[in-house]
Amino acid sequence: MLIRRPADTIPSEITNYEVFRRRRQLIKGGAAAALGLAATGLFALTPEASAKLKFDxxxxxxxxxxxSLTPYKDVTSYNNFYEFSTDKEGPAQLAEDFKSRPWSIEVAGEIKKPKVYDVxxxxxxxPLExxxxxxxxxxxxxxxxxxxxxxxxxFIKTLEPNSRAKYVEFETLHDPKRMPGQRRGLFGSVLDWPYREGLRIDEAIHPLTxxxxxxxxxxxxxxxxxxxxxVVPWKYGFKSIxxxxxxxxxxxxxxxxxQVQAPHEYGFYANVNPKVSHPRWSQARERRIGEFFKRPTLMFNGYAEQVAHLYQGMDLSKNF
Amino acid sequence: MPAASPEIQLRWIKRVKPVAFTACLIPAALLIWRAATDTLGAEPIETITFTTGDWTLRMLMITLAITPLRQLTGWHALIRLRRMFGLYAFFYALLHFTTYIVLDQFFAWQFILEDIAERLYILVGFTAFVLLIPLAATSTNRMLQRLGGKRWQRLHRLTYAVPILGVLHFLWLVKADITEPAIYALVLSILLGYRIVRYRRRRASQAVAGVPKRATP
Structure with missing residues (x-):
């Protein structure tokens, strides 16, 4: 249950994903062979191996x-994505056949040339990093x-925003046919769809974002x-739409x-802050997935050096 | 349809009881199995907390359902299962509480006390657990005799408060999706509503019949 690596592991020492994947297939293949299903087992390996686009x-x-990295299995099976389910394990099951192509993104508002982009x-x-x-x-x-x-x-630089572009607003797909969590349940909708998030423009162009x-x-x-x-790493996960x-x-x-859902619990900024409790639980500590003991939560999730200046002079207990 | 004779009821309940006893242990056994096979998911402590909390509420509801079932079906021998379900509610509550203290907080008393003092849902859940302790402690025949029927019964009316606090504990901890606590709340209101309706009807019929009013047990 406890998966720990020394904190000084450098990224290149972490199991290469290809190797990891091949190992998993070997294990699966081995199990299939043991069951006397070698032929079907091998047949099943081929489509899985080519199912996902790889970035090199x-x-x-x-x-x-x-x-140390959180294992791939946990990253992809413990998710908050209410568009699919409010369970942690639900999204992985319900999003299995989610088709993310074709996909277009409408970019609009206070920029030089609004346009619809293909993903x-x-x-x-x-260049991907x-x-x-x-x-x-x-x-x-x-x-x-x-x-x-x-x-x-x-990306924003290429869009040439004008001086009225003070904030950036984001929206998630709203399609209850593909995202079953958006369908009305016993007690109406869980959230007010579509899911929306926003950043101040200086937060949006910060190199960490x-x-x-x-x-x-x-x-x-x-x-x-x-x-x-x-992905905005110094803010609580729900900001990363x-x-x-x-x-x-x-x-x-x-x-x-x-913020619309519960204005006294969730604010616009949602910066990770161990000193400002959620009204119903403490934010002073956190459990790293895979670890037993809770660890102290760091100001701005450990990115204070890079982002603290963005909030200078602000009362963070009011602007939570 | 007339209910089965008391002898037949007794024979059946005696057969059902060991089966029910074993069945109530399955959720705990499954947790141990999943822990041993590392299939509790990415957050094992959360899984254990949620599962034991769920089963506490379920056992409380089953316990509260015994009396209406007896009255509606005439199967009075069901009373012989009630204590067992009640004690299972305490068993799962104890596991739930221990999970919080040991696995989740690992005896970080400073944070535990802060939780109880500042988080209403924790306070309410903690109160429900504390209230269950005297009920479990006085569940034996001997304690019933020592306290006397009346006093024992008065004490055991806490059985109604505990699930109300338990459902509030659940309702106040969810972020947005209230479906599950709302289902518990619905079941609980039926079980408690049944008692209120029955109590009122009995009082009304007693008034009509000219029976002097007295405290209904």
Whole structure:
């Protein structure tokens, strides 16, 4: 149950995903052979191996957390993605057949030329990097995830926002046919769909903020926000909106879904802050998935050096 | 349809009881099995906490369902299962509480006390657990005799408070999706509503019949 690596492991020492994958297939193949099903077992391996798009030749990043990675299995099976299910294990099962192609993203608002982009066009346009980030959920658990993506700021630069572009607003796909969690349940809708998030423009262009298209060197699975999602590592996980279909540049502060849901519990900023409790639980500590003991939560999730200046002079207990 | 004779009822209940006893242990056994095979998921402690909490509420509901079932079906021998279900509710509550203290917090008393003092859902859940202790402690025949029927019964009316607090504990901890606690709340209101309706009807019929009013046990 306890999976620990020394904290000084460098990223290149972590099991290569290809190797990991091949090992898993060997184990599966071995089990199949043991059952006398070698032929069918081998037959079944081929489609799985080619099912997901792989990213190679990733640019090295200067922002990698030097901590042991949360195993692929946990990253892709313990998810908060209410669009599919409010259970942690639900999204992985319900998003298994989620089709993330074709996928277009509408970019609109206070920019030079609003346009609809195809997701693969974006993936080809920007050099992809691996970013190993801590992810801290508002529910007081955390992971270390090797994302694949590019800086949102690099994309924003090409859009030439004007002076009225003070905030960026994001929207998740709203399609109850493909996202069963968006269907009305016994007690109505769980959240006010579509899911919305927002950032101040300076947060959006911060070099730590990325649009992720992959994890562990291959394309994002549905439950992790395929095909493209935001990752803002110094904020609680719910800010890192998944399966984005719209990016809008606006002058007024946007509303975010969780703030609408419970304004006294979730704010616009949602910066990781051990000193400001959620009204119903403490944020002082967190459980890293795979570890037994809780660990102290770090200010701005350990990214204070890079981002604290963005909030200088602000009362963070009011602007939570 | 008339209910079976008391002898037949007794024979059946005696057969059912060991089966029910074993069945109530299955959720705990499954947890141990899943822990041993490392299939409790990415957050094993959370899985154990949720599972034991769920089964506490379920056992409380089953316990509360015994009396209406007896009255509606005439199967009065069901009373012989009630204590067992009640004690299983305590058993799962104890596991739930221990999981929180040992696995989740690992005896970090400072954080535990802060939780109880500052988080309403923890306080309510903790209160429900504390209230279950005297009920479990006085569940033996000997304690019933020592306390006397009346006093024992008065004490054991806490059985109604515990699941109310338990459901509130669940309702106040969820983030957005209230489906599960709402289902428990619905079941609980039926079980308690049944008692209120029955109590009122009996009082009304006694008034009509001119029976002097007295405290209904």
């Amino acid at each position: 030749q990733l640019k090295k990043s200067r922002f990698n957390a030097k901590e 693969d066009e974006l993936i080809k346009r920007f 691996e970013r190993i980030y801590r992810l801290r959920c508002v529910e007081a658990w955390s992971m270390v995830v090797p994302w694949v993506g590019f800086a949102l700021g690099d 990325i649009l992720a298209v992959g994890v562990y060197g291959e394309e994002l699975p549905g439950q992790n926000g395929a095909p493209i999602r935001l 998944k399966s984005i279909v719209k990016i809008n540049f606006v002058e007024q502060p946007p509303v975010n879904t969780w």
